Amino acid sequence: MRADGPTLTARVVDLTHDCEGVADVDGKRVFVPDALPGELVELKLRKRRRKLQEAELERVVEPSPDRVAPKCEYFGRCGGCALQHLAYPAQVEHKQRAVAQALSRIARVEPDEWLPAFAGEPWGYRRRARLGVKYVHGKERVLVGFRERAAPYITDMARCPVLAPPLAELIGPLAELIAGTSVRERLPQIEAAVADGVSALVLRVLDPPSAADIEAFAAFGARNDVDMYLQPGGPGTVVPIGRARTLRYSLASLGVTLEFLPTDFVQVNAQVNEQLVATAIELADVRPTDSVLDLYCGLGNFSLPFARRARELLGVEGEAGLVARAVRNAALNGVANARFVTADLAQPDWSFFREARDVVVLDPPRTGAEAAAAAMNRIAPRRIVYVSCHPATLARDAQVLVEQHGYRLRAVRVFDMFPHTHHVEALALFERS
Numbered sequence: 001m002r003a004d005g006p007t008l009t010a011r012v013v014d015l016t017h018d019c020e021g022v023a024d025v026d027g028k029r030v031f032v033p034d035a036l037p038g039e040l041v042e043l044k045l046r047k048r049r050r051k052l053q054e055a056e057l058e059r060v061v062e063p064s065p066d067r068v069a070p071k072c073e074y075f076g077r078c079g080g081c082a083l084q085h086l087a088y089p090a091q092v093e094h095k096q097r098a099v100a101q102a103l104s105r106i107a108r109v110e111p112d113e114w115l116p117a118f119a120g121e122p123w124g125y126r127r128r129a130r131l132g133v134k135y136v137h138g139k140e141r142v143l144v145g146f147r148e149r150a151a152p153y154i155t156d157m158a159r160c161p162v163l164a165p166p167l168a169e170l171i172g173p174l175a176e177l178i179a180g181t182s183v184r185e186r187l188p189q190i191e192a193a194v195a196d197g198v199s200a201l202v203l204r205v206l207d208p209p210s211a212a213d214i215e216a217f218a219a220f221g222a223r224n225d226v227d228m229y230l231q232p233g234g235p236g237t238v239v240p241i242g243r244a245r246t247l248r249y250s251l252a253s254l255g256v257t258l259e260f261l262p263t264d265f266v267q268v269n270a271q272v273n274e275q276l277v278a279t280a281i282e283l284a285d286v287r288p289t290d291s292v293l294d295l296y297c298g299l300g301n302f303s304l305p306f307a308r309r310a311r312e313l314l315g316v317e318g319e320a321g322l323v324a325r326a327v328r329n330a331a332l333n334g335v336a337n338a339r340f341v342t343a344d345l346a347q348p349d350w351s352f353f354r355e356a357r358d359v360v361v362l363d364p365p366r367t368g369a370e371a372a373a374a375a376m377n378r379i380a381p382r383r384i385v386y387v388s389c390h391p392a393t394l395a396r397d398a399q400v401l402v403e404q405h406g407y408r409l410r411a412v413r414v415f416d417m418f419p420h421t422h423h424v425e426a427l428a429l430f431e432r433s
Contacts, residue, residue: 005045007058012039017098017391018422019082023055030055033149034076034085036064066090071123071161078155080146081162081420088419092119095424096414099391103412106395109402111428115413118279120271122419127164127194127249128268131171133178135185142179144171144190162420164194166224174201177220181213191231193262195247200262202229202238218242227262235263235321251277254305258329264322265298269417276415276427277305280361280385283411283429286310290358293379295345295372299325300338302361302387307338310359314352315340348375355379362386368393373400376407384430389417391424398428406433 021035
């Protein structure tokens with residue numbers, strides 16, 4: 001939606017949680033993508049929508065000292081990143097402020113201690129991605145990439161510097177590959193995964209590829225040392241094209257290796273994930289006599305390192321396939337004191353909440369752990385380690401744990417799992433008073 005009003009000059013006073021600048025225009029808040037706090041900018045107002053006044057940035061008159069040139073040529077159009085124009089240390093500071101503000105505003109609580117934020121390598125970090133695919137008749141080309149920032153189209157791009165190698169340089173070649181197949185208009189999505197020494201691409205196909213297509217996909221995989229898969233239906237229909245190697249990643253400092261399938265959820269940033277798990281173990285202070293409950297356990301990312309230090313561990317996950325992978329991973333790592341079950345974690349009538357636990361690990365999706373937090377008094381753990389990917393739901397659940405169940409928020413640490421994006425990962429430690 002182009003702006004066509006008069007050009008206005010305004011000072012940017014804040015940055016929203018999704019990384020839009022907030023300008024002060026005659027005492028009213030105006031949201032300006034790509035503007036940074038402290039900057040004097042020229043802008044044009046867009047048509048007002050949903051009670052929000054948005055604007056288009058025309059020119060930065062006085063830039064912030066934290067403004068930098070984006071590394072990616074597609075930044076501003078591609079919706080994959082939102083903060084490449086902000087110096088990386090300032091990005092991390094912004095995310096820590098976002099968590100602090102959510103805890104203060106929603107939960108009315110502050111931690112006893114803010115641990116130093118952890119940030120890893122900001123480029124080439126992303127080992128999981130879902131890429132859109134579209135054949136554009138007007139261009140007579142296939143586009144592969146992330147959605148555009150302000151439109152439902154696929155960004156016209158050839159590479160991506162946040163993707164882990166070899167994915168970073170395969171976007172253009174993938175577009176050329178698909179353009180030469182019979183399914184170029186019937187292949188809407190690619191799931192990409194990078195494991196330790198192995199990469200995989202899952203091609204979602206709506207029609208069966210021809211024999212020539214299959215041969216072309218296999219040849220592409222061989223040239224680029226990538227295992228190729230087809231997915232004609234749901235996740236259970238994924239099949240390899242030819243030979244496929246086992247995907248696994250290691251938590252080297254913790255002595256654990258986990259296997260996963262190319263469509264499984266794994267934390268996207270290997271370096272940050274290892275530090276996240278190590279911090280969780282350190283803060284939980286697990287004792288050899290402890291019983292640990294790991295809710296939203298996935299394929300065992302936290303479960304197996306915790307089980308190695310506890311008397312017993314029960315992992316609970318809503319997806320049966322991930323539970324099966326967790327069971328296998330426990331066996332592969334020689335962890336015999338961990339059990340895993342499938343349960344709907346949105347419904348609080350759980351048999352595993354009928355006995356006391358010493359330590360609870362929560363690693364919920366963006367919706368948070370509302371049902372588990374509400375029922376926490378039934379098992380009364382000594383410590384709760386809460387891993388959050390959404391500050392608002394962390395704050396909501398923290399309020400319940402502190403005000404209703406008498407826990408104290410001992411420490412919070414922010415982890416930059418997704419550099420250059422608005423996504424915020426945080427770990428909070430609660431201790432029973």
